[in-house]
Amino acid sequence: MDKLTYAGNLENLQPVVDHSGYSFVQADICDSETIDKLFAEEAPDAVVHFAAESHVDRSIHSPAPVILTNFNGTFSLLEAARKNKISRFVHVSTDEVYGSIDEPYDADENYPLRASSPYSASKAGSDLLALSYYTTYKMNVSVTRASNNYGPYQFPEKLIPLMISNALEDKPLPVYGDGQQVRDWLFVEDHCRAIRSVLERGNAGEIYNIGGNCSLPNLEVIHRILKATGKPESLMTRVTDRPGHDRRYALTNEKLTKATGWEPQMDFERGLATTIDWYRSNRDWMDRIKSGEYRKFYELNYANRS
Numbered sequence: 458m459d460k461l462t463y464a465g466n467l468e469n470l471q472p473v474v475d476h477s478g479y480s481f482v483q484a485d486i487c488d489s490e491t492i493d494k495l496f497a498e499e500a501p502d503a504v505v506h507f508a509a510e511s512h513v514d515r516s517i518h519s520p521a522p523v524i525l526t527n528f529n530g531t532f533s534l535l536e537a538a539r540k541n542k543i544s545r546f547v548h549v550s551t552d553e554v555y556g557s558i559d560e561p562y563d564a565d566e567n568y569p570l571r572a573s574s575p576y577s578a579s580k581a582g583s584d585l586l587a588l589s590y591y592t593t594y595k596m597n598v599s600v601t602r603a604s605n606n607y608g609p610y611q612f613p614e615k616l617i618p619l620m621i622s623n624a625l626e627d628k629p630l631p632v633y634g635d636g637q638q639v640r641d642w643l644f645v646e647d648h649c650r651a652i653r654s655v656l657e658r659g660n661a662g663e664i665y666n667i668g669g670n671c672s673l674p675n676l677e678v679i680h681r682i683l684k685a686t687g688k689p690e691s692l693m694t695r696v697t698d699r700p701g702h703d704r705r706y707a708l709t710n711e712k713l714t715k716a717t718g719w720e721p722q723m724d725f726e727r728g729l730a731t732t733i734d735w736y737r738s739n740r741d742w743m744d745r746i747k748s749g750e751y752r753k754f755y756e757l758n759y760a761n762r763s
């Protein structure tokens with residue numbers, strides 16, 4: 458199920474359309490009537506809740522859809538799961554709920570919630586709501602908190618696909634502030650395996666961090682993208698910083714590794730090369746995305762950041 462807003466793209470599901478386990482419903486997770494009916498008809502074994510407005514910059518320009526989808530949408534999914542007695546619910550969240558983490562600490566699952574942006578606050582709120590369904594209704598809910606994802610098919614509003622796409626087109630690469638903000642990078646397939654291990658082996662009422670064991674300052678990521686695409690450093694452009702910009706995210710994975718044996722398998726160099734290859738070979742995909750609503754956002758977000 459997907460609402461197919463600006464970042465939803467059925468083209469991404471082409472490789473699985475003939476799979477017997479696949480069917481698609483276009484719906485808004487805030488539409489509780491539709492969700493309830495769907496859960497009653499389909500009687501799913503489990504709900505894995507990925508649906509979210511996930512971009513910090515968009516949440517700064519326009520917080521309303523972020524709060525509605527991420528908080529109210531999670532509420533209607535939880536309610537429909539409760540009414541229809543669905544036996545497993547995995548709520549997919551983010552390391553951003555911990556806010557900026559000072560060196561030398563890495564957040565474990567008990568780290569305080571110090572969300573900085575409307576986006577991360579909406580996720581922190583929805584995490585608490587999901588966990589309350591375990592405490593109050595004994596629903597079999599687990600929450601995952603992952604670090605920054607990257608890989609094929611990622612919408613080009615996030616750092617890595619945006620920088621690859623601009624580099625391939627010889628356009629400026631906009632670095633917010635001093636570019637020394639640190640993010641932990643997780644390859645998308647490692648994230649998917651981790652969610653699956655939580656779905657199958659995670660415990661009810663528990664939170665599991667999912668980190669990539671790969672902390673890098675943004676400037677380092679951008680240098681590597683320029684090097685791998687063979688483009689000059691002169692494409693890098695400093696622009697005004699993001700308001701409330703978190704300096705550093707860092708997670709420890711110990712709990713998930715102990716519980717399920719999961720560990721990230723992709724090292725950053727290979728993951729980045731795979732991702733760049735994908736974007737190089739799928740320029741049509743990118744062109745189709747860039748011809749639409751995305752162009753408007755790009756102008757809004759980058760026009761006044763000289």
Ligand code: TYD
Nearest residue numbers: 513605614615616619631632633638640675
């Ligand atoms: P982003 O991919 O938006 O993820 P998040 O904010 O959830 O970590 O940004 C990753 C980092 O890259 C963040 O520190 C902001 C920075 N950034 C830039 O410097 N320039 C950009 O154009 C974008 C999109 C992000």
